[in-house]
Amino acid sequence: MRSLPTQDYRRSDYRVPTRPFTGLDAVVNRYIGAYRSRAAVAAGLLKESESIIQLEREYRDLTNAELQRRLIEFREHFRRGGRQVPAYVGPALAAIREAADRQLGLRAFPVQIMGALALHRGLLAEMATGEGKTLTAGLAAVLAGWSRRPCHVITVNDYLVERDATWLETFFHFCGVRVGRVVGSAPPPERVKGYECDVTYVTSKELLADFLRDRLHLGRLQDPTRRLIRHLLQPQTAARSPLVLRGLHTAIVDEADSVLIDEAVTPLIISASHKNETLRNAAGFACEMVRALEPGVHYQINHRYKEVELTEAGQGTLVEQVQKLPGLWQGPERRLELVIQALVAREFFHRDKQYILDNGKVVIVDEFTGRPMPQRTWQAGMHQAIEAKEGIEISDPSETIARLSFQRFFRCFHKLSGMSGTAREAAGELWQSYGLAVITIPPNRPCARQHWPDRYFATEPAKWEAIAAEARRIHALGRPILIGTRSIAASERLGALLAADGLEPRVLNAARLKDEASTIALAGDPGRITIATNMAGRGTDIKLGDGVAAAGGLHVMASERHESGRIDRQLFGRSGRQGDPGSAQAFVSVEDELIQRYLPGPVRRTLAGAWQRDSAWKERFLAWGCDYAQKKAQNSARKQRNTVLRSDLWMDQALSFAGADTI
């Protein structure tokens, strides 16, 4: 197949993002954001969606064939584009709603229509969990897919990609929209097929990786105009385009907060492993060398900033042993770097917390989602240091070939929109980084979840005891329980604790991913106890079993407060979905990592003192400390994300002689 030169132009089309605002511009921009997400916008959308609902009579009585014909008519309008398109959005949505009803058996609620409108307008719709976000995205995706411009529906994991794309397939087909999917395991031809479709379901990582690979293919001819000229001048070079994607235009991001915020902490990196014998040897030697070093004597640990620093004694030992290292690493700067890496690996990277061992390989566990990330490696040297520490075979360092931050990538869409259960907290950042204004979609049915007051403890053991006792109590009522933990180790420990009590908890964590779907499917059954690291259940619904609603619904227990309040809310949101009954409660102790890490030392000591003295206001103090620590943690996380974007931009400016990176 010979492609037209202009087709190639389209295939690599994306919006060249503007620079983020700084200084006074940023201040003004913040106000614009606040204006764009004002309450009146949501009210207007609601009114509009109600008037769309009014149109249902027009389509209800049509036969399937007639309805389809009408849908195809709409498609033509959208395909042609132009100024009339906005006028067709209402009637088209009414028709799509009818189609969904017939194909999926779901009649979209006004709030879902409202959500679809918001997506169509490029807003971020905050919808509570279980409000039917998948369908909402589907409605909006049809509108976008009709235009034939690439539309990507982005979710957090492959499981959801498969599920949503499969579930909505008939519906899309009925509406005259081809739907495709791209998952991590798909080979390139399948990917091309997936992206060729009008609407493509994909995870953000896959999409960004494909985008980067496309850019790598293009090499020096990043600029489509230059490529076009070359093709026109030398037609023989116009071989079949190697591009996988067909450009970026519309993105509908499900779970926008985790995609756009939580996962944006690290940029996506495409890497290739690169033989480096000396580094591998050096990592091994360094690991041996530091074995003799003791904290406090040879080095100082700074927990807050996750750093170690060698003392004089440590330096001395280092100099004595330097002969062991390969020549390249004997220089004072290099050997220090190496040893410090080995120490950091020892002090701050723990198995089953930051990583797991899988078939003799170190696999990183994402701190936010709790999912294993087999593709990811730590920077050269650090990964090897950890491997050395674990005593497994040291791998070659992977060398970055291309990298791009999610912040910049998502700015490349002409139209970005998203949905999230918990976006309010991050509204400012979403606007500043992505130009997404957050509007809140009211729930279809009022939320019946009870939030029980948090419970406070002086020590961790006391807390775990109380959690176990509470689990037993709720279990006796016949209600299912979901307990969120922060680390794999904690989830296993709690599982053992409950099992010792004769309960049968099911543990869901990065180390036991295989039975995720079945565990979640059963988590709503009566008397079920599910322990999950904070990954669990994200983007997946726990449906209540028979009789559970009458018993009071799902009870969610947070064994610790997370660094981000959003993640807490997400966990709590697992219960009480779609107006079901449910309850949620958090357990906090003075010894929790959040408190230990983010509360300033003197405050922490005062707090501990208050608990020792059994002061009357100890609980209020701890509650305040918890909120404060959370705020601090969120701030520092936001700063870190900003740094990612800023260092990206800096690098671009600094190295613009090497060609604009990817954008």
Added chain:
Amino acid sequence: MAAPSRTFSESWYRVANQKVCLRSVVRVRRQYFRGERWFVLENPFSNQFFRLRPEAYEFVARLHPELTVEAVWQQCLARFPDTAPSQEAVIQMLSQLYHANLLQYDLAADSAQLFERYQKRRQRELGFRFLNIMFMRFPLLDPDRFLVATLPVVGRLISPVGAILWLLMIGLGLDQIFNHFSELRIQGEGLLATGNLPLLYLGLVVVKTFHELGHAYFCRRFGGEVHVLGVMLMIFTPMPYVDATSSWSFRKRWQRVLVGAAGMIVELFIAAVAACVWTHTGPGVTHQLAYNIMVVASVSTLIFNLNPLMRFDGYYILSDLLEIPNLNQRAVFQIRHLFERYVFKVEHSESPATTPSEGHWLTAFGITSTIYRTIVFAGILLAVADRFLLFGIIMSVACLISWMVFPVVQFVKYLASSPRLDRVRNRAIGISVSALAGLIILLAVVPFPHSFSAPGVVAASQRLVLANATAGRVVALLAQPGQPVTAGQPLLQLDNPELTLQLADAQSRLNEANARYQQAMKEDSASLEPLIKLRSAAAQTIAKLQRDADHLILRAPFAGVWISPQINERVGAWLERGSDLGLLVNPSAYQFVASVREEDGHALFGHPLRDSGIRLNGSADTRLAAQDWRIIPGGQQVLPSAALGWAAGGDVPVANDNNNSQGDRTIEPFFEVRGTIVPAATVVLLDGRSGRARFWLEPEPLIPRWFRSLRQLLQKRYEI
């Protein structure tokens, strides 16, 4: 101990496959700074410089258009495993080289990005120009071709022969000046007279043009290019300048120093020539101009150009002598480092200095230049505001912004967002805020002892100008002038023959009246009345004359010292009545009469004047006490002694007009304050001795005081 730069960088892929190298025009020179080897890269087109360590240069030198960065890096690793730069360092370095326009790369540059960079630079330059409004520069032309064309001639002077000539000329000039030193001083008093200013400025421009050409020729002589000649508005005075920065790449230190000193060398030469012209011409324009040039070329050169604390020639010379390039900036960094290290306790703060002695130099320069600059800038601000009214206020605002607001804003920004403070931000903010609060409390709340001084003179509390009540010829001095006398002691014997006659006449008239009265008593009583009158009138006349006669002996009315230096010469002379016969001063009690300026007047009233000390001129080491201060209410305009006024070398401004021949009428009214001096053994109190009295006021915080001073200044200068 700083975190080592990482051997492997995640951004390495961006440069790894690039083929870059130094531009072909880039010149590389080896220089030694403080005994360390450096490589200086220079782009002669843009006059941009870049300094590299030898390790880094090993890498940069290997860059080749045919080799990828990765390949070069591997080469370096293989050859210098210990010292080869890390990937991070390479990226950093390439980026800097690129921004200094020293790098050649095979990709079409990102033109949008280049344009943006250009715009940013323009903006920065504009902002910089505004902020440096006192030293605004306008490049005008490129003198390089002219310099090259004339160098064969002029360049010959820049040689040992030229140096000898120069020394001879300077010697000659010095000789002339020493021989005519007194004339020099006399003429110097008229230097800043209004009429001389245009000539002075003319001289300045001529001299400075040669000065700049000196830099240019020296630079050119040693191979540096000079491409900019322009005008700098130095405090609104147009002055020429040249850009001789290409000398920075000279390998030899003495060449760099010579280029820096070239201006002064030329100026001193001109000064010497002008000195010869001046001594060999008579009064006239040439004479005056030569004088001006001589002064400007020597004094201004030595004061301004040699001073390393301002950023003129001396600064660059010092920088070269110390072998610390970028002295000023690095000094600022050093001060910041000290602050961060010892006040904010930033653990990883590193000094920009590589050796301890460099650190000491940087610290010393940083502190002195900051203080010096603050003083100079404050002076300029005041001077400008003083000279040009509206314009001056605008200028002052501009300067205030660039010298005060800007640094403060930068400091706040630094506190709020500098990554260097990331870990100690709370402490840094805490310390800064408490320092500020402490300062404000110190200034606004804590009362400070507070005094002002006023000039005045010593006056005896009992002093009398002696005068003779009766005219007469001085017959004899009965007491020695300058000696203590007792009350009533006769001082002077006058003789008045006429008075004696008058007395005799009056006596005879009395006698006659007496006789007629006796007669009338016998004969007729009707005419008795007039005779009684006549008799009493005669008696009165006698009494008066008798008194006058008594006054022929001048007596001291009180005990004291009779001061009459010239009275000896008047023995035998006739004195009209009321002649000045010197002063009788009572040495046991003296007063100090001080003239307090109106501005300080507010302090005089409302509360008692506190313990004050007086220091007399000539006995400044002894503090005299005084008591019973009395303020003469109401402003005065006549000084207690002309010695206090400008006209007689005092410091009170006095009117300079015909009505003030005495030189004691002040321009502004003042308050007179009198106090009784407690005598001290070591200080001889003499009537008329001048001195200063210091008045201690109620302690008061500084801010209200400054505010009042400012208000008074504005009121006085601008009548606001």
